[in-house]
Amino acid sequence: MPEGDAVARTAARLTRALADGPLVRAELRWGGLGDVDLLGRRSLGTVSYGKHLLTRFDDGQTLRSHLRMDGMWYVDPTSRAASRDGGPDTRAVLATRVWTCRGRLLGMLDLVRTRDEPRLLAHLGPDLMAEDAETTLEPAVQRMAADPRGIGEVLLDQTVAAGIGTIWTSETLFRHEVSPWRPADRVDGAAILMTASRLMRASAAAPAAPGTPGSVPAGVYGREHAPCPRCGTPVARGMVGRAPTARRVFYCPTCQRV
Numbered sequence: 001m002p003e004g005d006a007v008a009r010t011a012a013r014l015t016r017a018l019a020d021g022p023l024v025r026a027e028l029r030w031g032g033l034g035d036v037d038l039l040g041r042r043s044l045g046t047v048s049y050g051k052h053l054l055t056r057f058d059d060g061q062t063l064r065s066h067l068r069m070d071g072m073w074y075v076d077p078t079s080r081a082a083s084r085d086g087g088p089d090t091r092a093v094l095a096t097r098v099w100t101c102r103g104r105l106l107g108m109l110d111l112v113r114t115r116d117e118p119r120l121l122a123h124l125g126p127d128l129m130a131e132d133a134e135t136t137l138e139p140a141v142q143r144m145a146a147d148p149r150g151i152g153e154v155l156l157d158q159t160v161a162a163g164i165g166t167i168w169t170s171e172t173l174f175r176h177e178v179s180p181w182r183p184a185d186r187v188d189g190a191a192i193l194m195t196a197s198r199l200m201r202a203s204a205a206a207p208a209a210p211g212t213p214g215s216v217p218a219g220v221y222g223r224e225h226a227p228c229p230r231c232g233t234p235v236a237r238g239m240v241g242r243a244p245t246a247r248r249v250f251y252c253p254t255c256q257r258v
C-alpha cells in the first residue's frame with residue numbers, strides 16, 4: 001500500500017499535470033459520480049493528507065481519491081492517451097489539452113465541497129508529511145503515551161498519525177531499536193514519530209521512487225532472513241494488530257527489544 005511519501009509525490013505529479021488549463025475530458029467511473037460534469041473546470045492543485053489525495057477545482061469542489069492497496073494515478077500526454085479509455089480498472093480520467101491523468105484501481109473516490117474537506121479527514125491523526133510536523137504531531141504523541149497497544153499497531157493506526165504504513169513502521173522501529181510489540185506507552189513517542197516523519201519526507205524528496213529501496217537506505221523492510229545491518233541476526237517478519245487489520249512488519253529479533 002502506498003504510504004504518505006508516495007502519496008505526496010503523486011499529489012505533486014497531479015498538480016503539475018493539471019496546471020496548464022481547463023479540463024477537456026473528465027470522467028468519474030464511481031458509484032453516484034457518473035453524471036458529475038467537471039468539463040471546463042481548472043485544477044487549483046492536488047494536496048495529500050496521510051494517504052488521501054485532494055484535487056481542488058476552481059468551482060469550490062474537491063475530488064478526494066485514495067489509492068488503498070493497488071491504486072495508482074498514471075499521467076500520459078493527451079496526444080497519446082486520448083483514444084484510450086484505460087480499461088475496466090480505470091476509475092477516473094482527468095485531462096487537460098496536454099496531460100491526461102488516469103486513476104486506476106482507486107480504493108475511494110468522492111467529490112465534496114472544498115470547505116468540507118476537514119470533515120472528510122476528521123477521523124485521521126496529524127499528517128506525518130507535514131512540514132511543521134514537530135508541532136502538529138503533538139496530539140499523536142499524547143495519544144501514544146496513553147496507549148498500551150504495541151507500538152507497531154499504534155503507528156499503523158491512521159487515527160493516531162496519518163500516512164505511515166508497514167514500510168516506514170518497520171524502518172522507524174528498527175532505527176530506534178524498539179520491538180513492534182513494545183507497548184506504545186513505554187516508548188519515546190515524540191522521537192519515534194519525528195523519525196518516521198523525517199524518513200518519509202526524505203523518501204518523498206529522493207530521486208528514487210518513494211517507498212522503495214533506494215529512496216532511503218533500507219534496514220529491515222522486505223529483508224526477511226537477510227542479516228540485520230546492525231548485529232547480523234537474520235531479519236524476521238511478524239504480524240502486528242488484530243484480524244482483520246493485522247499487518248506484516250519486519251524487525252530484528254535481537255537488537256529491537258520488547
Ligand SMILES: [Zn+2]
Nearest residue numbers: 228231252255
Ligand atoms: Zn539486529
